[in-house]
Amino acid sequence: xxxxxxxxIGERAQTMIDNLxxxxxxxxxxxxxxxxxxxxxxxxxxxxxxRRAGLTVRMDAAATMHGFLPPGKTGPxxxxxxxxxxxxxxxxxxxxxxxxxxxxxxxxxxxxxRARGVALPFGLExxxxxxxxxxxxxxxLIGSSTAAGTIEKSILDxxxxxxNTVGNMLLKFGSDPAAxxxxxxxxxxxxxxxxxxxxxxxxxERWNEPLGVVLAIAAQSRHRIRIAxxxxxxxxxxxxxxxxxxxxxAEFILMVEEVGLKxxxxxxxxxxxxxxxxxxxVNVIAxxxxxxxxxxxxxxxxxxxxxxxxxxxxxxxxxxxxxVIGVETVHEKPVxxxxxxxxxxxxxxxxxxxxxxxxxxLSGAGHDGLAMAQLTEIGMIFVRCRAGISxxxxxxxxxxxxxLAVEALTRTILDIAGE
Ligand code: GLV
Ligand code: MN
Ligand code: MN
Numbered sequence: 564x565x566x567x568x569x570x571x572i573g574e575r576a577q578t579m580i581d582n583l584x585x586x587x588x589x590x591x592x593x594x595x596x597x598x599x600x601x602x603x604x605x606x607x608x609x610x611x612x613x614r615r616a617g618l619t620v621r622m623d624a625a626a627t628m629h630g631f632l633p634p635g636k637t638g639p640x641x642x643x644x645x646x647x648x649x650x651x652x653x654x655x656x657x658x659x660x661x662x663x664x665x666x667x668x669x670x671x672x673x674x675x676x677r678a679r680g681v682a683l684p685f686g687l688e689x690x691x692x693x694x695x696x697x698x699x700x701x702x703x704l705i706g707s708s709t710a711a712g713t714i715e716k717s718i719l720d721x722x723x724x725x726x727n728t729v730g731n732m733l734l735k736f737g738s739d740p741a742a743x744x745x746x747x748x749x750x751x752x753x754x755x756x757x758x759x760x761x762x763x764x765x766x767x768e769r770w771n772e773p774l775g776v777v778l779a780i781a782a783q784s785r786h787r788i789r790i791a792x793x794x795x796x797x798x799x800x801x802x803x804x805x806x807x808x809x810x811x812x813a814e815f816i817l818m819v820e821e822v823g824l825k826x827x828x829x830x831x832x833x834x835x836x837x838x839x840x841x842x843x844x845v846n847v848i849a850x851x852x853x854x855x856x857x858x859x860x861x862x863x864x865x866x867x868x869x870x871x872x873x874x875x876x877x878x879x880x881x882x883x884x885x886x887v888i889g890v891e892t893v894h895e896k897p898v899x900x901x902x903x904x905x906x907x908x909x910x911x912x913x914x915x916x917x918x919x920x921x922x923x924x925l926s927g928a929g930h931d932g933l934a935m936a937q938l939t940e941i942g943m944i945f946v947r948c949r950a951g952i953s954x955x956x957x958x959x960x961x962x963x964x965x966x967l968a969v970e971a972l973t974r975t976i977l978d979i980a981g982e
Pocket of ligand 3: 654661696954
């Protein structure tokens with residue numbers, strides 16, 4: 564264990580995170596969705612920081628910002644590159660750390676390496692993805708899937724609730740959507756992908772550990788549920804002959820909760836987080852409901868089985884109530900296992916800082932690493948956050964933990980360079 568004062572670098576990270584956190588669509592709360600004017604302002608700020616750190620900056624067809632540091636001029640050199648990234652979009656009324664921490668940590672690690680005069684034998688590329696939360700459009704991980712080469716051109720036609728397509732919004736942002744299929748890295752050019760992220764759960768805090776090594780990111784899928792019933796007069800249609808879409812939605816939501824509760828051993832979670840009802844009036848029986856469904860588990864089988872069970876029970880609810888329940892899958896990613904080689908480098912970096920054996924944990928939250936795992940080996944460093952609170956303005960990381968996170972990333976890169 565080497566003595567290291569995390570405060571100075573932690574304070575720098577905090578200032579940068581605060582600066583990004585002030586860029587929002589709304590006064591008084593943080594909301595920064597993909598391809599909005601505030602996403603553009605955040606991307607411009609990140610580009611400025613990247614340039615200041617000595618990186619060559621470019622924006623790709625999915626509006627991801629890339630900052631490239633070539634290999635050192637002395638010693639062995641390879642044309643391959645190590646990728647480091649996270650996202651700069653947020654949920655609605657978000658915290659400041661989910662996403663931006665990983666981008667800021669990457670930029671500060673580059674500054675550290677340069678300040679220490681390190682000549683890396685490979686290139687480093689810092690990535691600031693724009694769509695990890697998947698709030699604006701039905702699809703998520705658009706930036707990282709583009710970099711990984713798994714994006715489908717059809718996403719360009721997907722619309723937000725105002726009817727804006729991804730393609731048009733990319734054009735407005737200054738990207739070239741026509742190039743979306745040709746942006747992928749070539750596998751042979753990439754050494755791996757690293758991401759620093761807040762844990763978004765309570766374990767590190769419970770263990771009294773600032774940092775942890777991620778073992779795997781849970782499998783996840785998202786679905787759009789459409790329930791078609793029959794609108795009618797709330798005063799005249801007798802109860803037994805109604806086809807109430809909202810009552811069916813209520814039963815569907817409780818059924819999803821029941822399926823989720825049964826899967827504890829597989830870390831299964833199933834959530835309906837959104838609902839829209841039409842026509843939506845006090846004296847009208849609901850004719851139509853649209854819901855979101857998010858299902859995650861520690862294995863692909865457990866996730867798929869849960870979705871099958873939900874589909875079957877949705878059909879039964881629909882038949883009994885005389886409504887049609889459609890379940891459309893809009894996003895699906897398998898479990899992403901973190902590579903033993905990168906876990907080992909991260910573990911060494913963490914134990915060098917804490918003097919203890921590093922703790923390992925699973926990620927229930929989705930990350931850009933989920934998409935990047937389809938391109939290359941991935942490794943993730945989790946950072947303790949207060950009370951495990953996330954997707955909430957109360958999200959908090961101490962300055963000391965921020966500093967340790969940057970240093971752990973720097974030492975992980977050095978370990979990989981020394982392999
Ligand atoms: C993103 O934070 C997700 O896990 O959905
Ligand atoms: Mn995130
Ligand atoms: Mn998030």
